Amino acid sequence: MSEITPDLVRHLGVLARIQLSEEEVTSLTGELDAIVSSIAKVSEVATADVAATSHPIPLQNVFREDVPGDMLTIEQTLMNAPDAEDNRFRVSAILGEEQ
Template identity: 45%
Template sequence: MASISRDEVANLARLARIEMTEPELDHLASEMDLILGAVARVQEVAGADVPPTSHPLALQNIFRPDVVAPSLTPDEALSGAPAQADQRFKVPQILGDAE
């Protein structure tokens, strides 16, 4: 049966870039056990002979013609940015000082 520890949930939260509080991690760890127990049922019928379906349509990759088309202006593209400078998205530092 599926079982997931609190440490595993904390690691998942780290991977998902969510800084969860301790009570949140406790609560979620207990819920995840229940949910995983329920969804693990898929394994009962997923035999090796069954091909997976990733999408309802039989898709082929589609390319558009390589021609210039109207698109957002820099001002429009930046209109929702939390911070901007010199027509660019301004973000917190991405490389640590000590790393």
């Protein structure tokens, strides 16, 4: 028996604030039911003696090592700033925080 019903799909649409047409409800009912059935099949064969994996093959990080390089001075950093004060970027206040 199907776990996913058209009423459940309509309810999920309301929760997600998505307006669904009747064609979409019908289509999604079948698609979601197929997904739930597939997950149930996997759950049947998943046992405690099988280790969980995220990938079928081992992975390694392909990024280079993070090594700090030359840094800008404060003067270089603020050189093209439209406005600066006390070695900081000066920006206008937002969110009603004007002083």
